[in-house]
Amino acid sequence: MGKYFLKRIVAAILTILLIATLTFFMMHSIPGGPFTRERPVPESIMERLNEKYNLDDPLIVQYYDYMKGLVTFDLGPSFSIIGRDVMELISAGFPTSAKIGLFATIVIVIFGIPFGIISALKQNKPIDYTVMFMATLGVTVPSFVIATLIIYVFSGLLGWLPSFGIENPLGYIGPVIALSGYSLSFVTRLTRSSMLEVLRQDYIRTARANGIKEITVMARHAVKNALIPVVTYIGPMMAAIMTGSFVVERIFALPGMGGYFVESITNRDYTTIMGITVFYAAFYIIMILIVDISYAMIDPRIRFEKGAR
């Protein structure tokens, strides 16, 4: 098993480096791109850029400097916000985004999985239809529609929630709901279909034939197997939450990384865009790695296939 993990970790690091390299060359090589002199750039920025990036040096040297900077977590100065470093922005915004992302994840797990299981156990009964209907809405209605609905109804009409910011702790509710909406519904549907599939399996019949109590069959034999596909979804779920945060943070005016990212896009702040992109990519790859490792720990078949022979 150790060999499997090592291979994956090395692959992850290589991928991150590859992406950083590709991003670098994309930024530098495309005509009309940010680092060519075709775009008018304020003097002070040009000075700092030249200082930082030595734009007159050959590309390879620039690349080397860039990669060196990456390893020391120095992503350079912001292209449009004078005097700010990209890393500063990331450190300022990441905690907020992470907090909201974490809350959203908790909501998804605490509600999605049980609802999916209940739906499966009471298949085709009213509660199943209700849950499935809501879940279908949740996966089809985009997060920004949900977010704006929440603002209009709960802030505008009812005044229960603040319409922006998180100074008021109630301000977390709207963003968390909007952010978790899609994934929560997806997990509910996935858990339900997985549970239904598992309940059809022969080994469930064997457990019953051996006299295991029904509740134990459900809770132990069925659920453990049913959760396996759900665990594989965690990777894409991270991606969904990440990209969802751009929109949600913007709509709710939250001081998170996603909001800064969107701002940097609007302002064409290229260094920030590049830096945050590489950061997101790296974060995502690491999360996937963690998921893969936990997946191997849950499903013994994977463990033994890849591993210690």
Added chain:
Amino acid sequence: MAKILEVNNLKTSFFTHLGEVQAVRGSSFSMNEGDILGIVGESGSGKSVTALSVIKLIDEPGKIKEGSIIFNGRDITNLSNSEMSDLRGNEIAMIFQDPMTSLNPVFTIKSLMTEVILRHTEMSKKEAVAHALHMLDLVGIPEPESRINAYPHQFSGGMRQRVMIATALSCNPKLLIADEPTTALDVTIQAQILELLLRLKKETNTSIIIITHDLGVIAEVCTDIIVMYGGMMMEKGTVDEVFYEARHPYTNGLHSSIPHVISGSRGRLIPIEGSPPDLMKPPPGCPFSPRCPHAMKICLEQAAPMFNLSKTHTSACWLLHEDAPEVEGYIKGGDQID
């Protein structure tokens, strides 16, 4: 000798959204302690559903419509699921056809087996593990101490079947139901499993019901046979009676369709023409009548009652009625069992 099982007029159907599939349409039989009863028939004859009905593992949309099941003198027909779960794995055990999918892949063998033992006995965890090891040894798993910590996917098909048998027998059930236990296995492994079952039966005197479509398996191990077709029982008797004195056109048809391996002979296989009935719209008469070479008018209209041919031999065929024409091989005699 005590009667271990008595089934009266069992009717089990599946109520699907397309209609009612009548899988078992009135089976009655009984078993004595120590019998090895084989239930043989084609796919769709109702043999598996009969077995599942006995252990009451019929799931939605299926239901036992009518009939009674008396196990070891106790009427279990109306027992609730949770009451049945006390019996299952304990006094009645069942093993299934496909060992590759019948063991939960995320638990170790130790975990699976001790769970069952602890459920039905008062043993401690340590005692349960020791007992599990003993059972694994009994069924012929080499090096049980190390293999017990393995996962199902690390075993071959034959080994998995043995593990299933070990688990099923771990609490000393009085009745073991084996649904096509060897169908999914290689011929050589088949022989081993059958031999294992016989050996275990000799040691513990467990009664066994074996469901199969393979007459060869029946011949090897069974003491009594039930032949089913189209959801109904066609013939029942001891192994000798059903093999050598069969008095039902279906049973005879089965015998003729088995290839005989005699060196030098070049006989033709005689299949039974036609195909099994649609269980959603079962014919009103004998289910075999469309394919029967001796079908009579009454056969199309009414299902035949069971005729008592000896204390142990019964057959459901109108040819055995006193008013039926004489046909060679179908010596009449015996009364109807209404």
Added chain:
Amino acid sequence: MSRIDKDKFKFVSEQEKVHEEFRPSLTYWQDAWRRLKKNKMSMVGLVGIVLIILFGVVGPVLTPMSYSDQINDFKNLGPRLSIYEIEADTYITISPDYSMFIIEKNGNLVEKLEELELSGPVVTDDARTDFVNVQSPSEQRKLNEEAKKTLLKAYIYNGEEIYLDFSGRVDKDLEHEYVITYKNREITERTKSVMNKRYPFGSDNLGRDVLTRVMFGAQISLTVAFVASLVNFIIGVTYGAIAGFEGGRVDNIMMRIVDIINSVPLVLIIILLMVLVGNQGLWTIVMAIGLVYWVGMARLVRGQMLALKEQEFVMAAIALGVSKKNIILRHLIPNAMGPIIISMTMMIPSAVFTEAFMSFIGLGVSAPKASWGTLANNALSGILTYPYQLFFPAIAIAVTMLAFNFLGDGLRDALDPRLRKG
């Protein structure tokens, strides 16, 4: 024992025995279509999609205004207007930013009234707009205080002055929302509420017709979605078919590349592409989506290929000397069409969503062309005052995605060979 007619014990001939009914056998597609039709939700989805397409294609032809026509006077008016009768057969209506308009009884806007300068303690438009974009609680408090002063505006109509006291809008304790004074009469009750005939969905901040823009947005959003999905299909199927069919090292390398692309959230890649290439128009976003999302289709097709090529009809074709290209095109791909179609049906709402998402963060099509996402983005700042500007495009997006999802779900069930009964 009951008496049985001795006659019954006669042998029957073959013809007298019951014969099985043979149901006509359906092809895979006939069976699938039959099952799809039975599924009500998918049919609803299918009809919905057709309606939305009609809405987008035929709609703009039927509306009097184009998507870019601006009438600045009539900006920011909602779809339903309350009208007040100021004198016989003359009606006015008031917009959320307190401009006054002459309007006909049936809802047809006539003209905007010129405003008069007033002296005195009056709170202006800007404060009202500030209400919406308040940056902090203290600013909010300050404005609430300001609002307690009388809020008054004046207009001129046919030489006469009309005064509008709208303190009732802000201070909910006052009796009337509006008090309109004209020719020394006070009008406080509205006559009725009418549909805005000129702007059935309301107007945006430049006086453009939201309905037409939503219709046009349908064209844009759907075109982007369909074309991008088509590009996905072509690239994905080709790539996947080659990888799956060739197998071995070719497959390995090709899938490695796919894995690398998949190791980052695809949205990030699209964002990068859009940022770099800039807004060259509609085709930028189409190509960006098309060039990134094909990986899903490629994976799917490759999987299908791997499974299908082991089947005997492929060996038969090879033995007959059919060329590789033809085996893939004429034998393998048609057999994999089921999952491919399902994938395509689900890709389209994905593309709609991605395009809307991109537009929402400012990277989509450029003005004056607008997709639903752009419309939603533009309307965001005014959500509390002019919610309809955001609702209509948002609902359009949601309805489209719902329709495709229902259809997709139904297709998945209909094309599943395990459920075949025909």
